Amino acid sequence: MAPVHIPSALSFELLGKCSVTKARAATLHLPHGTVPLPIFMPVATQASLKGLTPEQLEETGCKLCLNNTYHLGLKPGQATLDAVGGAHKFQSWPHNILTDSGGFQMVSLLKLAKITEEGVRFLSPHDGSPMLLTPEHSIALQNSIGSDIIMQLDDVLVTTSPDLARMKEAMERSVRWLDRCIQAHKYPERQNLFCIIQGGLDLELRRQCTAEMVARDTPGIAIGGLSGGEAKDAYCKVVDTCTGLLPEKKPRYVMGVGYPEDLVVSVALGADMFDCVWPTRTARFGNAITAHGVLNLRNAMYSTDFGPIEEGCTCSCCRSVEDGGLGITRAYIYHVTAKETAGAHLLTMHNVQYQLNLMKSIREAILEDRYPKFLKEFFGKLYDAKSQYPEWAVTALKGVGVDLME
Amino acid sequence: MAGPSSTPQLDQLPPEMLDFTLLKTAGALAPRLGRFALPGRKPILTPGFLSNTSRGVVPHISQDNFRRNPAFNGVYVALEDFVEKFPQKTPPIFEYDVPETLRRFIALPKDSPIILGARRSPPIPSPVANTNTEVGLLTSVGFRSISSEYYAAAVRKLQPDIVVGLADIPFGQESVGLKRKDKMSDRTETWTRDIIAKRNTLDSEDPKFSIFAPILPIERDLQSWYLDHLVDDMLDKIQGIAIYDAYIMEDLPDELHPFPRLSFHNPSSPHDLLRQINLGIDLFTIPFINTATDSGIALNFTFPSPQKVFDASSTRQSLGIDMWHASLATDVTPLSENCPCDACTKHHKAYIQHLLSAKEMLGWVLIQMHNHAVLTSFFTTIRASISAGTFEEDIKAFEAYYEPQLPEKTGQGPRLRGYQFKSESHAEKGKKNPKAFRKLGEEEVRALQEEAARRKEKKDVVDDEAMVGLVGMDGVDGNVAVNALPGEGVDGLEMADDTPEKI
Ligand SMILES: [Zn+2]
Ligand SMILES: [Zn+2]
Numbered sequence: 001m002a003p004v005h006i007p008s009a010l011s012f013e014l015l016g017k018c019s020v021t022k023a024r025a026a027t028l029h030l031p032h033g034t035v036p037l038p039i040f041m042p043v044a045t046q047a048s049l050k051g052l053t054p055e056q057l058e059e060t061g062c063k064l065c066l067n068n069t070y071h072l073g074l075k076p077g078q079a080t081l082d083a084v085g086g087a088h089k090f091q092s093w094p095h096n097i098l099t100d101s102g103g104f105q106m107v108s109l110l111k112l113a114k115i116t117e118e119g120v121r122f123l124s125p126h127d128g129s130p131m132l133l134t135p136e137h138s139i140a141l142q143n144s145i146g147s148d149i150i151m152q153l154d155d156v157l158v159t160t161s162p163d164l165a166r167m168k169e170a171m172e173r174s175v176r177w178l179d180r181c182i183q184a185h186k187y188p189e190r191q192n193l194f195c196i197i198q199g200g201l202d203l204e205l206r207r208q209c210t211a212e213m214v215a216r217d218t219p220g221i222a223i224g225g226l227s228g229g230e231a232k233d234a235y236c237k238v239v240d241t242c243t244g245l246l247p248e249k250k251p252r253y254v255m256g257v258g259y260p261e262d263l264v265v266s267v268a269l270g271a272d273m274f275d276c277v278w279p280t281r282t283a284r285f286g287n288a289i290t291a292h293g294v295l296n297l298r299n300a301m302y303s304t305d306f307g308p309i310e311e312g313c314t315c316s317c318c319r320s321v322e323d324g325g326l327g328i329t330r331a332y333i334y335h336v337t338a339k340e341t342a343g344a345h346l347l348t349m350h351n352v353q354y355q356l357n358l359m360k361s362i363r364e365a366i367l368e369d370r371y372p373k374f375l376k377e378f379f380g381k382l383y384d385a386k387s388q389y390p391e392w393a394v395t396a397l398k399g400v401g402v403d404l405m406e
Numbered sequence: 407m408a409g410p411s412s413t414p415q416l417d418q419l420p421p422e423m424l425d426f427t428l429l430k431t432a433g434a435l436a437p438r439l440g441r442f443a444l445p446g447r448k449p450i451l452t453p454g455f456l457s458n459t460s461r462g463v464v465p466h467i468s469q470d471n472f473r474r475n476p477a478f479n480g481v482y483v484a485l486e487d488f489v490e491k492f493p494q495k496t497p498p499i500f501e502y503d504v505p506e507t508l509r510r511f512i513a514l515p516k517d518s519p520i521i522l523g524a525r526r527s528p529p530i531p532s533p534v535a536n537t538n539t540e541v542g543l544l545t546s547v548g549f550r551s552i553s554s555e556y557y558a559a560a561v562r563k564l565q566p567d568i569v570v571g572l573a574d575i576p577f578g579q580e581s582v583g584l585k586r587k588d589k590m591s592d593r594t595e596t597w598t599r600d601i602i603a604k605r606n607t608l609d610s611e612d613p614k615f616s617i618f619a620p621i622l623p624i625e626r627d628l629q630s631w632y633l634d635h636l637v638d639d640m641l642d643k644i645q646g647i648a649i650y651d652a653y654i655m656e657d658l659p660d661e662l663h664p665f666p667r668l669s670f671h672n673p674s675s676p677h678d679l680l681r682q683i684n685l686g687i688d689l690f691t692i693p694f695i696n697t698a699t700d701s702g703i704a705l706n707f708t709f710p711s712p713q714k715v716f717d718a719s720s721t722r723q724s725l726g727i728d729m730w731h732a733s734l735a736t737d738v739t740p741l742s743e744n745c746p747c748d749a750c751t752k753h754h755k756a757y758i759q760h761l762l763s764a765k766e767m768l769g770w771v772l773i774q775m776h777n778h779a780v781l782t783s784f785f786t787t788i789r790a791s792i793s794a795g796t797f798e799e800d801i802k803a804f805e806a807y808y809e810p811q812l813p814e815k816t817g818q819g820p821r822l823r824g825y826q827f828k829s830e831s832h833a834e835k836g837k838k839n840p841k842a843f844r845k846l847g848e849e850e851v852r853a854l855q856e857e858a859a860r861r862k863e864k865k866d867v868v869d870d871e872a873m874v875g876l877v878g879m880d881g882v883d884g885n886v887a888v889n890a891l892p893g894e895g896v897d898g899l900e901m902a903d904d905t906p907e908k909i
Contacts, residue, residue, distance in 0.1 A: 051767030076760045083736045092752045303498040326469045326513045336461050341767045345468040
């Protein structure tokens with residue numbers, strides 16, 4: 001089918017490129033304000049980020065967060081969203097929102113989902129009645145949500161699926177569904193539709209898919225179907241292959257990625273945008289993300305540790321009282337975690353801010369063209385010895401000119 | 407104390423001590439206005455209230471939100487929330503080597519008054535009976551008892567602004583025999599003397615805490631020895647009194663009238679608060695705020711009532727809105743008109759209804775902020791009414807306008823939290839003479855099992871993101887302690903729901 005040019009509601013301003021790796025720093029201008037790239041986007045699944053108020057989320061520096069279309073479609077539902085005037089008004093969030101298509105959630109959460117050319121068939125979690133999510137319906141929902149970035153409905157298969165024929169079918173169907181999404185999209189001038197490259201771990205399928213998707217000229221491009229338990233080497237190859245074929249002047253979003261190591265490596269491979277529930281989910285179990293790794297503050301060893309969650313962290317929990325912060329100690333988190341919801345709120349704030357700070361320092365390093373050095377320092381802090389560095393990261397970074405072991 | 411009947415001795419107290427000024431009083435058993443001021447802390451105008459805390463935090467209100475929100479000022483903190491490791495291990499907080507240990511540990515702003523007591527408000531009855539030297543507590547890992555000496559040492563270390571003396575009250579006991587009442591009075595006197603003695607041992611440069619002496623919820627004659635001694639020997643050593651039954655205030659010795667009165671008489675409703683204020687109570691902890699919040703009820707009342715309705719036949723207004731109601735799903739009006747809180751100025755009912763039904767923690771956060779704001783306004787207008795001399799008639803109008811009780815809970819609450827959920831196995835292993843514990847009734851066991859089964863089912867259809875950490879409290883009353891389910895630890899968390907961690 002002939003490519004349709006669709007208007008864009010964003011502008012991508014490339015500010016700098018790493019002279020060694022494929023990392024880029026940019027500014028993305030979106031309908032609800034400007035966001036720096038590379039970026040990590042926290043996930044506010046049901047129009048709320050794990051107990052944080054919009055002001056608290058804003059305070060972490062977040063200017064772009066996710067909502068899940070599947071969840072908002074169920075609750076509060078399209079009629080309410082229309083009545084209230086979209087998700088920004090619904091949750092009083094003045095900054096940007098990105099929504100997924102709902103397809104992935106459906107396939108991963110509902111065992112009985114079945115995919116046909118028409119769309120995803122599933123049984124209603126409310127009453128078990130058969131329902132159908134089509135590309136048109138997904139876009140209509142996202143139009144009602146009013147998110148600044150919307151995603152096409154895609155045919156998602158676990159990357160580890162051995163069925164190549166099915167993988168090819170899913171990839172090709174995703175392209176056809178993109179065309180239907182473009183047709184159905186009512187507000188291209190204020191919502192940016194991103195395509196999603198599929199093709200599993202097969203690099204040839206990924207190349208074909210990338211070519212088809214790029215031809216559709218959507219404002220941004222996502223690499224989907226990853227972070228489903230595939231080997232990290234294979235993940236890196238897919239990202240590297242896709243970014244190599246993508247136009248320079250468009251944002252590239254790798255879906256479902258959020259571990260700090262994955263972020264720094266994926267940026268080196270040329271990706272710009274990431275999201276993941278892990279930092280906020282793990283906070284509720286007492287896990288604090290730090291430059292030296294994840295600490296489980298439910299461990300009794302922290303019950304008398306009166307230092308901040310992370311030394312030097314600028315989040316309001318970790319900053320000292322003298323510095324205008326709360327002066328929350330690890331011992332206090334130990335005291336309240338899993339016992340009071342506020343314990344989860346505190347750690348969620350820290351974890352989100354950790355992720356955003358990480359991206360900020362990545363961006364600065366790229367702009368100052370010292371990203372290779374940044375990568376070495378990052379892994380140096382995270383592990384006690386080079387022998388512990390994950391092989392996939394060493395290999396992937398070597399592929400873009402950075403030798404962590406030297 | 408600079409009130410009309412100030413006692414000279416109190417003026418010589420060190421500057422850290424509480425200054426309570428009665429601004430308006432009409433004698434015994436009458437509402438009164440006062441100003442409760444601690445050096446370096448924001449004053450509390452009385453009648454007023456303290457926010458009840460759990461493990462050092464106002465439930466659902468993280469410390470940054472506490473600071474952001476003018477409805478929060480003074481807090482009530484229970485020692486039993488901090489000493490679960492005792493006696494096997496030193497409770498961690500005692501190892502925190504900073505001035506104002508408690509304040510720093512719970513990250514309370516430096517201008518918020520802290521009142522520390524032994525038990526939560528309201529306390530969950532402990533099957534560990536009090537003895538001559540020890541008081542039974544309930545910590546998140548089971549029942550404990552602490553000695554009066556231990557309590558005094560803890561207070562010295564934690565440095566609250568005010569400590570409520572230990573009281574020998576057999577909570578949860580329907581009727582108390584005469585002999586037992588005698589003992590209550592004797593023990594409470596001893597323990598009050600203990601805490602005073604402890605404060606006397608402080609060095610002159612040590613910050614001094616103020617002491618509120620408990621007044622027992624028994625007849626005057628049965629505690630007359632204690633009250634007499636309080637008046638004769640301890641009047642210049644105490645700075646306030648803690649009332650466990652507002653109706654015994656008519657028996658209060660006159661000498662105690664100038665002292666601020668903190669009520670632990672659990673008010674069941676706003677009407678009950680008004681009655682206690684009318685008897686002359688100055689300060690409250692208000693457990694129903696939290697109960698309402700956990701039930702998803704946004705309080706919605708003003709004082710005086712919006713219109714004066716004396717016609718008994720007209721329908722009375724509800725004191726709160728059950729935010730679980732599906733009919734609110736598209737309602738974009740605030741929880742209460744004219745409420746200045748963030749939940750009302752920045753959000754609407756539709757969102758809060760959604761958050762509850764999606765079991766998002768923010769729902770309870772916003773309702774909690776709002777409920778505290780409603781009580782803050784309630785007290786502000788109560789003081790204005792007392793000042794204007796219209797309190798009696800305003801109460802009548804309020805009672806005629808509103809229903810007598812808060813609405814019943816219909817929806818699920820947040821997951822059981824530490825104090826509601828305890829395991830006894832940890833605490834008492836290997837002990838020779840285990841004290842009698844309350845056993846779960848069959849009903850309760852079945853309710854808990856059903857809950858667990860329901861939890862498992864939900865896992866399959868609903869994103870665990872939404873469910874983790876938020877299991878319903880059906881069948882479990884906040885006031886009744888329950889054992890952890892077999893196989894669930896102290897924290898009883900649904901850890902299995904989490905995805906495997908890779909890092
Ligand atoms: Zn921090
Ligand atoms: Zn309000």
